[in-house]
Amino acid sequence: xxxxxxxxxxxxxxxxxxxxxxxxxxxxxxxxxxxxxxxxxxxxxxxxxxxxxxxxxxxxxxxxxxxxxxxxxxxxxxxxxxxxxxxxxxxxxxxxxxxxxxxxxxxxxxxxxxxxxxxxxxxxxxxxxxxxxxxxxxxxxxxxxxxxxxxxxxxxxxxxxxxxxxxxxxxxxxxxxxxxxxxxxxxxxxxxxxxxxxxxxxxxxxxxxxxxxxxxxxxxxxxxxxxxxxxxxxxxxxxxxxxxxxxxxxxxxxxxxxxxxxxxxxxxxxxxxxxxxxxxxxxxxxxxxxxxxxxxxxxxxxxxxxxxxxxxxxxxxxxxxxxxxxxxxxxxxxxxxxxxxxxxxxxxxxxxxxxxxxxxxxxxxxxxxxxxxxxxxxxxxxxxxxxxxxxxxxxxxxxxxxxxxxxxxxxxxxxxxxxxxxxxxxxxxxxxx
Amino acid sequence: xxxxxxxxxxxxxxxxxxxxxxxxxxxxxxxxxxxxxxxxxxxxxxxxxxxxxxxxxxxxxxxxxxxxxxxxxxxxxxxxxxxxxxxxxxxxxxxxxxxxxxxxxxxxxxxxxxxxxxxxxxxxxxxxxxxxxxxxxxxxxxxxxxxxxxxxxxxxxxxxxxxxxxxxxxxxxxxxxxxxxxxxxxxxxxxxxxxxxxxxxxxxxxxxxxxxxxxxxxxxxxxxxxxxxxxxxxxxxxxxxxxxxxxxxxxxxxxxxxxxxxxxxxxxxxxxxxxxxxxxxxxxxxxxxxxxxxxxxxxxxxxxxxxxxxxxxxxxxxxxxxxxxxxxxxxxxxxxxxxxxxxxxxxxxxxxxxxxxxxxxxxxxxxxxxxxxxxxxxxxxxxxxxxxxxxxxxxxxxxxxxxxxxxxxxxxxxxxxxxxxxxxxxxxxxxxx
Numbered sequence: 087x088x089x090x091x092x093x094x095x096x097x098x099x100x101x102x103x104x105x106x107x108x109x110x111x112x113x114x115x116x117x118x119x120x121x122x123x124x125x126x127x128x129x130x131x132x133x134x135x136x137x138x139x140x141x142x143x144x145x146x147x148x149x150x151x152x153x154x155x156x157x158x159x160x161x162x163x164x165x166x167x168x169x170x171x172x173x174x175x176x177x178x179x180x181x182x183x184x185x186x187x188x189x190x191x192x193x194x195x196x197x198x199x200x201x202x203x204x205x206x207x208x209x210x211x212x213x214x215x216x217x218x219x220x221x222x223x224x225x226x227x228x229x230x231x232x233x234x235x236x237x238x239x240x241x242x243x244x245x246x247x248x249x250x251x252x253x254x255x256x257x258x259x260x261x262x263x264x265x266x267x268x269x270x271x272x273x274x275x276x277x278x279x280x281x282x283x284x285x286x287x288x289x290x291x292x293x294x295x296x297x298x299x300x301x302x303x304x305x306x307x308x309x310x311x312x313x314x315x316x317x318x319x320x321x322x323x324x325x326x327x328x329x330x331x332x333x334x335x336x337x338x339x340x341x342x343x344x345x346x347x348x349x350x351x352x353x354x355x356x357x358x359x360x361x362x363x364x365x366x367x368x369x370x371x372x373x374x375x376x377x378x379x380x381x382x383x384x385x386x387x388x389x390x391x392x393x394x395x396x397x398x399x400x401x402x403x404x405x406x407x408x409x410x411x412x413x414x415x416x417x418x419x420x421x422x423x424x425x426x427x428x429x430x431x432x433x434x435x436x437x438x439x440x441x442x443x444x445x446x447x448x449x450x451x452x453x454x455x456x457x458x459x460x461x462x463x464x465x466x467x468x469x470x471x472x473x474x475x476x477x478x479x480x481x482x483x484x485x486x487x488x489x490x491x492x493x494x495x496x497x498x499x500x501x502x503x504x505x506x507x508x509x510x511x512x513x514x515x516x517x518x519x
Numbered sequence: 520x521x522x523x524x525x526x527x528x529x530x531x532x533x534x535x536x537x538x539x540x541x542x543x544x545x546x547x548x549x550x551x552x553x554x555x556x557x558x559x560x561x562x563x564x565x566x567x568x569x570x571x572x573x574x575x576x577x578x579x580x581x582x583x584x585x586x587x588x589x590x591x592x593x594x595x596x597x598x599x600x601x602x603x604x605x606x607x608x609x610x611x612x613x614x615x616x617x618x619x620x621x622x623x624x625x626x627x628x629x630x631x632x633x634x635x636x637x638x639x640x641x642x643x644x645x646x647x648x649x650x651x652x653x654x655x656x657x658x659x660x661x662x663x664x665x666x667x668x669x670x671x672x673x674x675x676x677x678x679x680x681x682x683x684x685x686x687x688x689x690x691x692x693x694x695x696x697x698x699x700x701x702x703x704x705x706x707x708x709x710x711x712x713x714x715x716x717x718x719x720x721x722x723x724x725x726x727x728x729x730x731x732x733x734x735x736x737x738x739x740x741x742x743x744x745x746x747x748x749x750x751x752x753x754x755x756x757x758x759x760x761x762x763x764x765x766x767x768x769x770x771x772x773x774x775x776x777x778x779x780x781x782x783x784x785x786x787x788x789x790x791x792x793x794x795x796x797x798x799x800x801x802x803x804x805x806x807x808x809x810x811x812x813x814x815x816x817x818x819x820x821x822x823x824x825x826x827x828x829x830x831x832x833x834x835x836x837x838x839x840x841x842x843x844x845x846x847x848x849x850x851x852x853x854x855x856x857x858x859x860x861x862x863x864x865x866x867x868x869x870x871x872x873x874x875x876x877x878x879x880x881x882x883x884x885x886x887x888x889x890x891x892x893x894x895x896x897x898x899x900x901x902x903x904x905x906x907x908x909x910x911x912x913x914x915x916x917x918x919x920x921x922x923x924x925x926x927x928x929x930x931x932x933x934x935x936x937x938x939x940x941x942x943x944x945x946x947x948x949x950x951x952x
Contacts, residue, residue, distance in 0.1 A: 172929035179629040179923075186627055187637070194619055196612035196884035204620070207863055209897050221934045257933055293897040311753065312741060316897035320744065335949070341942040348938040375945070379937050422914070429910060430640055437914040442942040445915055445923055448930045451629035452911040464642050464726040464749035466908040475899040477862060478885040481855070481870040482878055490612075490878055496605035497881045500690055501654045504812050505781040509774040509875040512808070516768070 090372045090389045091343075091357065094365055096396045100405070106393060107410045109322070109459055110352060121276045121305040128280035133287045139277040144218075146248040146272060152288055153254060153270040158263050161256030173224065173261055176449035180232045183451030187470035188236060199486020206474045208238035209316075211290065213282030214267070215297030218247035218274055222255035223298070225447065229454050230296050230468060231265035237473035242267050243290060245282060247274020275299075276306035283310035294318075296472060298455065318472050322459035325354035326443055327412035329403060330368075332360045334418035335439060340371035342416055342442050347388035348381040354458075355392035356410065358403050365394045404428040411462040414443045433462045484517055523805045523822045524776075524790065527798055529829045533838070539826060540843045542755070542787060542892055554709045554738040561713035566720045572710040577651075579681040579705065585721055586687060586703040591696050594689030606657065606694055609882035613665045616884030620903035621669060632919020639907045641671035642749075644723065646715030647700070648730030651680035651707055655688030656731070658880065662887050663729050663901060664698035670906030675700050676723060678715060680707020708732075709739035716743040727751075729905060731888065751905050755892035758787035759876055760845035762836060763801075765793045767851035768872060773804035775849050775875050780821035781814040787891075788825035789843065791836050798827045837861040844895040847876045866895045917950055 095106055127135040141147040162170075191204035214230040216223055227244070234242045244267050246254050254272055262270055271289055273281055279299075285291030295307060296318035307317045326346035330339050343355050359365050372389065376382050397403040404425065407415065411431035419425065422437035429435060433456030434446050447454045455468035482490060491510040498506035528539055560568040574580040595603075624637035647663040649656055660677070667675045677700050679687050687705055695703055704722050706714055712732075718724030728740060729751035740750045759779035763772050776788050792798050805822065809815050830836040837858065840848065844864035852858065855870035862868060866889030867879050880887045888901035915923060924943040931939035 168929055169933050172926045172933075175926045176930060179633070182629045183627050183635045186624055189622065191619055194616050194884065196615045200612070200878075200883050202616045202884045204902070205859070210863060211896075221936055223934065225930060225934065308745060311744075314753075314893055316894070320747075337945055337949075338942075341938065341945045345936070345938040345942040348936055375938075375941060378941070380935065381937065385938065426638070426912065430643060432910050434911040434913070437912060440917050440920045440946055441913055441915040442946065444927050444931060444939040444942045445633075445920070446911075446913055447939060448927045449923060450633050450913045450915065451627065451635045452913050457908075460747055461749070462908065462910075463644075464908060467911060469637070469909065471904070471909070475890075475895065475897060476902065476904070477865050477895075478867040478879075478900060479859065479870060480867070480874055480879055480883045480885050482874040482883065484873050487873045487878070490882055493605045493608045494877050494881045496601055497609060497658060498877060500602050500605075501656060501658065502813065503654060503778070503781060504814065505774065505778040505808075505818065506877040506880060508808060508811070509771075509778040509877045512770055512774045513873055513875065516770075 089369050090376070090386065091369060091392045091394045092390050093393045094362065095393070096362060097398060098395065103406055103409055106395065107356065109354060110391065117301060117305055121302055121309060124276040125280045125306060125309060128277055128286065129284045136273055136277055136281055136286055139275070140248065140273060144248050144274060145250060146252050148252060151272040153259065153272065157253070158259050161259035162263060164256045165260050169257065170260060173228070173257070174264065176225070177228050177232060177264055179449055179451035180228050181236070184233045184470050185236050188474065197486060197489055199483035200480070200490050202478065202480045204476045204478050207477050208240065209294050209473050209475060210239060211241040211292040212239045212473055213292035213295045214242065214244045215278055215295060215299055215303060216244060216246040216258055217299050217303070218249065222257050224255065224257035224261040225454065226298060227258055227261035227265060231262060231267050233453065233468060233470045234473045235266055237470050239473050241290065241292070243269045243271065243282065243292065245271045245273045245278035248272040276302045279303060279306035279310060283313060283315045296455070296468060318455065318468055319457055319461060319465045323352040323354060324349045325413040325458055326416060327356040327358065327407060327410060327414070328416040328418055329358045329407060330364065330418040331420055332364060333420045336364065336367035337371045338439055338442070339368050339418055340375055343368070343389070343392070344372060344375055344379065344385055345442065345444055346414070347385040347392070348379060351384055351387040353388040355388060356412065357394040358397055358406065359394065360398060361396045365396060407432070411460045413456045413458045413462060416443060431463045433457050433467050487513060488517065522802050523809070523819065524802055524825045524827045525823050526826045527795065528826070529795060530831060531828065536839055536842055539828065540789065543785060543824065550734060550738055554735055554742060557709040558713045558739065558742060561710055561719065562717045569706055569710055569714055569719055572708070573681065573706060577681050577707060578683060579685050581685060584705040586692065586705065590686065591692050594692035595696060597689045598693050602690065603693060606661070606690070607697065609658070610661050610665060610697055612882055612884035613661050614669070617666045617903050618669050621907065630919060630922055632916035633913070633923050635911065635913045637909045637911050640910050641673065642727050642906050642908060643672060644674040644725040645672045645906055646725035646728045647675065647677045648711055648728060648732055648736060649677060649679040649691055650732050650736070651682065655690050657688065657690035657694040658887065659731060660691055660694035660698060664695060664700050666886065666901060666903045667906045668699055670903050672906050674723065674725070676702045676704065676715065676725065678704045678706045678711035681705040709735045712736060712739035712743060716746060716748045729888070729901060751888065751901055752890055752894060752898045756785040756787060757782045758845050758891055759847040759849060760789040760791065760840060760843060761849040761851055762791045762840060763797065763851040764853055765797060766853045769797065769800035770804045771872055771875070772801050772851055773808055776801070776822070776825070777805060777808055777812065777818055778875065778877055779847070780818035780825070781812060784817055784820040786821040788821060789845065790827040791830055791839065792827065793831060794829045798829060840865070844893045846889045846891045846895060847879070849876060864896045866890050866900050920946060921950065
């Protein structure tokens with residue numbers, strides 16, 4: 087039998103997991119010097135550098151690169167009604183889910199007269215990056231723009247590379263339009279990140295940059311953090327892990343694996359299943375479903391590097407899943423809710439047979455900007471949290487300081503910070519006058 | 520009159536603010552190559568490298584560098600009861616404030632049959648860094664360890680450089696002990712960050728590293744993010760901005776400025792006040808209070824680089840404050856609560872005459888690990904949030920998919936991701952059988 091998923095392991099020992107599930111090294115040349123040069127060029131020459139890079143990298147030679155109101159109107163008119171309606175429905179679900187995420191912490195009186203609280207405050211200026219490439223990722227506009235709007239960011243700008251015709255795909259412009267993003271720039275790659283970090287004559291500098299991108303974009307995002315600009319998270323190739331039991335539908339599982347595999351040749355696809363027989367059923371289904379896919383070649387290459395693992399003990403399977411920390415985790419189980427408690431590392435989780443990853447990619451309401459490459463061990467996906475910061479406040483009354491002050495003084499003295507002690511004692515002395 | 524704060528500006532125009540309030544460039548040699556070498560050495564040679572660096576950098580030549588139970592017992596016994604009591608009171612306040620921070624998002628039914636929720640899950644393995652140097656920062660142990668414990672992190676380790684006597688200060692060990700941190704390593708600087716990022720024979724690798732540090736530590740923290748390890752935030756010199764009105768007590772204000780200035784020569788101290796007369800009163804008070812400070816020399820140097828600005832319009836003052844984005848903001852005003860709404864960029868805020876920064880540094884309950892260097896525009900201070908990630912879940916019923924599915928299919932088709940569409944259609948077809 088020819089397998090599409092080339093690598094199958096039958097209950098491998100734990101010691102081998104890391105090797106079996108190793109993410110591919112991105113390889114390729116070191117691009118850090120190249121990206122550093124782009125950052126410097128944009129920092130020093132502003133718009134001039136942007137125009138130059140647009141011409142060299144995207145074949146877009148134009149002195150103006152901000153999307154005009156007319157272009158947005160044209161995009162809104164040109165888009166099929168059915169797509170507009172779908173985008174609006176998705177936006178409504180994403181809004182419904184994300185608007186529950188902005189919560190302030192109620193004041194806590196930690197001691198009588200010592201009141202402490204946290205307040206969520208929007209990050210004022212944020213920049214969103216939407217990649218170009220083969221598919222116009224208008225869904226990412228919703229996934230970044232809606233939480234930023236709900237957070238209350240006052241300035242939200244968007245950069246996306248121009249297509250060959252010098253335009254941005256109308257679905258991207260429509261999604262930006264309904265999200266309330268008004269300033270959109272035709273700039274891609276590391277130069278877009280640099281422009282949003284440093285500002286140019288046309289593009290305003292922002293405090294935080296969010297959004298997916300290729301290696302150049304990721305390298306640029308990580309580099310600009312050294313200049314005090316925040317980023318959402320580092321991004322790697324997309325991933326799915328499907329955990330299927332014997333009752334799962336092999337055709338559904340195959341479809342889920344394929345929908346991850348079509349993203350790119352470097353997509354990570356992992357199947358955990360009860361036994362070899364189940365794997366073979368899935369593999370046969372993959373063969374059936376592949377034929378109709380326009381991105382078949384990409385999917386075949388991604389599957390070639392993919393892994394199926396039979397594990398006959400669910401608790402061992404959960405350990406492996408937590409070790410791998412998948413971006414997307416599909417629990418194709420009869421009793422998925424029973425396993426929720428055991429999930430420690432994952433980006434977004436899809437429970438049951440009728441919750442394919444595709445629903446979360448577009449429209450269930452959860453965010454699809456998620457931690458890849460094992461970062462789910464420490465990072466969350468994008469949410470309203472990504473666009474706010476929480477400022478702490480405290481207010482101590484005179485009597486509160488009488489109780490709290492001596493504690494502070496003792497600790498300050500032990501840390502040899504006498505002026506800290508004095509800032510309390512001078513007030514307590516004043517109260518005793 | 521000789522001023523301690525050398526730079527005074529009287530209602531400067533907005534165009535000059537950026538220049539007046541520019542943070543100092545850290546300057547000095549580029550340490551990135553040096554830090555990169557340390558990272559590689561630890562990654563390749565593990566414990567051997569740690570032992571070598573301990574000997575070279577901290578004069579601690581010992582093959583074992585994990586703090587023993589006996590050392591902790593000894594520390595607990597050696598510490599004065601008054602200090603232990605103060606630390607326990609501070610820990611109680613910090614616990615009271617932070618334990619309100621862990622909240623799950625209730626499920627949202629974004630469409631009938633489409634259930635989405637978020638769950639807070641602890642980051643399993645975290646590493647805390649506590650600097651050495653002139654003052655033993657045991658308070659930072661509480662500020663990092665307590666939120667990590669409340670988050671539920673299962674492995675919390677701590678690194679701190681050995682003193683000249685090969686020990687860690689007993690107050691640091693006591694604070695770690697009462698927080699429940701059991702594995703403590705005598706390792707400092709970039710090598711400590713490297714050890715926690717990559718793991719050595721003795722020190723386990725962690726998923727996230729938090730804590731303050733010098734330039735080498737900061738550079739190492741930023742570098743290890745490229746290896747997929749998360750960090751709390753980049754750290755710079757500590758800062759305070761005091762916003763005083765005419766009713767403020769110049770002696771209190773002077774004490775607050777001094778308690779920031781004593782941290783280090785590079786401390787940033789800014790005073791916003793109504794007029795030059797008030798500034799002069801504060802400056803005289805600084806002179807009076809300086810004399811008794813053991814760290815006088817450091818404070819004088821820090822004040823030398825500090826800035827006082829008279830602004831006679833409170834709303835303009837708030838704009839300047841938000842532009843500067845101070846780590847600590849003291850509102851020495853008659854009606855501080857009225858201004859809370861206008862604070863957009865700050866780390867932690869101290870309201871009124873009896874809330875000196877020192878209370879938040881130690882014991883009010885809020886966290887003292889805060890964004891410096893203007894990062895308050897985009898970053899929050901450390902909280903329980905810093906030690907959890909939020910995993911999203913979704914569960915779609917069969918009827919839910921009937922409504923949601925067509926939306927997803929339309930969008931997937933428009934993004935040219937046919938397999939995404941198929942993952943839905945294959946299920947909808949199955950439902951119609």
